[in-house]
Structures are given as C-alpha cells and as structure tokens.
Amino acid sequence: MDLGCGYGRHLRELLQWGHRAVGIDRSALLLGEAGIEAPGASLVRGDLRALPLHAGTMAAAFCFYSSMFLGSDEDAALALAEVARVLRPGGSLVLTTDNPLRLAARPEAHFEEDVPGLGHVVEESNFDAETGVDTVHKSLRTSAGEELRATFTIRYYAPEELARLAAVAGLTFLRTDEPLTESTPQLVALLEKTEA
Numbered sequence: 001m002d003l004g005c006g007y008g009r010h011l012r013e014l015l016q017w018g019h020r021a022v023g024i025d026r027s028a029l030l031l032g033e034a035g036i037e038a039p040g041a042s043l044v045r046g047d048l049r050a051l052p053l054h055a056g057t058m059a060a061a062f063c064f065y066s067s068m069f070l071g072s073d074e075d076a077a078l079a080l081a082e083v084a085r086v087l088r089p090g091g092s093l094v095l096t097t098d099n100p101l102r103l104a105a106r107p108e109a110h111f112e113e114d115v116p117g118l119g120h121v122v123e124e125s126n127f128d129a130e131t132g133v134d135t136v137h138k139s140l141r142t143s144a145g146e147e148l149r150a151t152f153t154i155r156y157y158a159p160e161e162l163a164r165l166a167a168v169a170g171l172t173f174l175r176t177d178e179p180l181t182e183s184t185p186q187l188v189a190l191l192e193k194t195e196a
C-alpha cells in the first residue's frame with residue numbers, strides 16, 4: 001500500500017518486484033496518471049486520515065516524500081492511526097521525509113528550473129526549527145506567460161517526535177536506516193504495528 005501514491009512511480013517499482021500494489025491518493029488527476037504509470041495497481045481515491053480500507057488487511061505500507069505530513073500535527077496523528085488500523089499485526093510502515101536536522105542547519109532554500117512542456121518553476125522555502133514546519137512558496141510561469149502561485153507547509157518530525165506520535169497511534173518506531181546528521185539527505189524510518 002502506497003500512501004499518497006501521486007502519479008504512481010513507486011507503485012510501478014512495487015509491481016516490477018512482483019508484489020500486489022494498492023495506491024491511495026486524494027487527487028483524481030494524479031490517480032489517473034498512476035493508472036498509466038503503474039497498470040495493474042489497485043488505485044483508491046481517499047484521504048489518508050480516513051482510509052477507505054478494512055482493518056487488519058494490509059501486510060505493509062510505505063509513504064514517500066512526506067505525504068502523511070502535509071497538514072497539522074492532528075492530521076499526522078490521524079494518518080498514523082489509520083495506518084495502524086489497516087495493517088495486520090506486525091505489519092510494517094516505511095516512511096521517508098526530508099531530514100529536519102539538515103533543514104535546521106540550512107533553513108532557507110531557493111530552487112528554480114525550466115521544466116519542458118510546463119514552464120519555469122521557482123521554489124522558496126523557509127524552515128522553522130522551533131515548530132518543525134517548512135513553509136514553501138512555489139510559482140510557475142508557463143510559456144504562454146501565465147503565472148500560478150501556491151504556498152503550502154510540510155511538518156518535519158525528528159525521530160524522537162515521530163516515535164512519540166507513532167506510539168499514540170499504535171505503531172512502534174523501530175529505527176532509521178542510518179543515524180541522522182546535518183548532512184543526511186533524508187529521514188527513512190521503519191515502524192511496525194504494535195502487537196496488542
């Protein structure tokens with residue numbers, strides 16, 4: 001189960017390894033893309049805070065690029081509790097986010113690029129180490145001269161914070177793939193459904 005599967009790039013990999021794959025996302029547009037990227041995956045439109053799946057039916061889940069943490073702490077707690085509900089006992093959750101230690105060391109970031117067929121993308125972000133919230137301003141200038149803007153936030157958790165939040169939700173934080181330092185690019189965490 002891929003939580004916040006987007007356009008399905010990880011579902012495609014999962015299928016190539018011979019697994020059954022279920023992708024969940026709230027965006028109908030991205031699920032449409034996922035149907036092309038990963039034919040054979042089961043795609044479900046739904047909210048990570050209220051998964052449209054039966055309890056105890058999933059062997060494993062993963063969540064790449066912070067998909068569970070694009071809202072408030074309350075949203076994150078609900079999403080973690082939902083994963084715990086639908087996982088079988090002992091089922092695993094692997095999640096990845098940016099590394100909050102790295103962001104705290106360099107809180108301001110600027111990125112821009114020309115995306116073929118789309119336009120010029122500019123991204124400015126500012127991480128508040130006190131709250132763990134990164135505020136991102138993104139703009140796109142299309143080749144037709146149209147300008148689109150959006151601002152969103154992502155909550156990044158240090159491993160200890162994530163462990164506390166997960167424990168309340170019914171998940172045991174087992175480990176990160178490596179100890180985090182300021183230069184580790186990503187936080188990759190393994191959690192497990194807590195045995196009753």
Ligand SMILES: C[S@@+](CC[C@H](N)C(=O)[O-])C[C@H]1O[C@@H](n2cnc3c(N)ncnc32)[C@H](O)[C@@H]1O
Nearest residue numbers: 004005006025026027046047048064065067070
């Ligand atoms: C940063 S993108 C990552 C997409 C994908 N995991 C990848 O790595 O390509 C976050 C994805 O999560 C989805 N998402 C965010 N919050 C969600 C929610 N509450 N319920 C369902 N999907 C959500 C978005 O629609 C988007 O596709």
